[in-house]
Amino acid sequence: MGTALLLGIVQGLGSSLVDAVFGDGEDKPAASATPDSSGGVSSSSAAPATKSASPPAASPTSSPPGAGLEPLYQQQGVRLSADSVLDFEDRPMRSTPKQNALTSPWELIHDLNSGSTLSARGQVAILRPGQSRTFETCSSEDRYFLGEYMRSTQIPVGSAFCVTSEDRGLITLVQVKSWTQNETSNYVTLDITQWAGTPPT
Known part of the structure; x- marks a missing residue:
């Protein structure tokens, strides 16, 4: 009796050891232990891992033409004398008497x-108070001054106007600093900023 019981125990241990080493021939998901509501531990099968898709790469964006352009040239305190x-x-830039000046398309x-x-030679747009003095403003402003001469009352101290060359290759911002x-x-003092324009193709 004792010998039979001992053989049964040995056989049972051998079978458990084989299953532990080689498995029982079936693929089973790994179990994870989680605490239950009673404070004990219950086991549950882990969900198969899934590979998350990488987000698509952002496509490059381009700035609007001319946006953020650095000025080609700047000069402050330019004095333009009368009849010059x-x-x-x-x-x-410097004031040149009219009789000595060569004819220029941008003057x-x-x-x-x-x-x-x-x-001014070119298209002139007087900016309204509060408008920004930038390339974007000058290049998009289309309220062109229709008269031939801008009087000092139309462009007082603190005002500004844009001059665009006929081929749009040069855009000039002129800010009026003083009339003397x-x-x-008898002269007017100006601050000048210039940018390359956008000639038509």
Whole structure:
């Protein structure tokens, strides 16, 4: 009796050992232990792992044409005397008497004959108060000044206007800093900023 019981125990242990080493021939998911509501431990089958898809790469975006362009040229405190011309292509820009100035397609003229006015070759747009003084503003503004001469009352101190060359290759922002008129002097002081334009293709 004792010998039979001992053989049964040995056979049972041998079968368990074989199953532990080689398995029982079936694929079973791994079990994980989780605490149950009574404080004990219950086992549950783990869900098969899934591979998450990587998010699609963002496509590059391009800035609007001209956005953020650095100025080609800037000059502050440019004095344009009466009966003189300012050539926008001069470096540095300087006031030149009209009789000595060469004709340029990009110039600003301070004319006393018409009463201390400015006139410009190209398309002129006087900016409204509060408009930003940027490339984007000058390149998109299409309220062009239709007169030939801009009087000092139309472009007072603190105002600004844009001059776009006929082929749109050059855009110039002109800011009026002061008008000086006395017995000995007559000139307007300007700050100039220029950008490359967007010529038509």
